[in-house]
Amino acid sequence: MTTILWTNDWEAVCAQAGQEHKLVLLDFFSPT
């Protein structure tokens, strides 16, 4: 893959992590 598969949907992220037995990586960023 050539990019990180970021999302911004918290509920979907938690559901996916539970289904795939993965941890969530949160990146709080500021574009400036």
Add this chain to the structure above:
Amino acid sequence: MSAVTYSDTQVIDTINARFVPMQINTQEAAGLPMVQRFYQVWTPDLRVVSPEGVDLYHWNGYLPPAEFLPQLLVAQAHALLRLHDEPGAAAVYREVLERFPTSAVAPEAQYFFAVSAYKHSHQASDLLDNWRRLQMRYPDSLWRVKQSFTEQG
């Protein structure tokens, strides 16, 4: 982060393989609920979170790929240890020590490799033998100091 670290192939592959990644723009109103929920104050701010939304490990600050990758793996290992997956944590700490032995977080990985091995086996030798490796490999690290009570007498 995006220009250098998040453009690195190893970083991309590691994040996509091991995590479900989510970005929150702290400058947008849509990000405010997450900023408040996680008491977020400064960027870059990275969290390893359980599927239930529990913050298991976090760190601040830019890191180039050579330091970001071992930090990311240590974060994964700490999260697994807190979830009582001691063998899983030990495997990731070992990976850090084998792939990134000179990284800034390597002494921390050695310290907690010992902890995870001991908590799995309950054999004191697993703790003390691996802390002795910490004393030898990383004698000037803060993590050596944190187990230095074992060096008395």
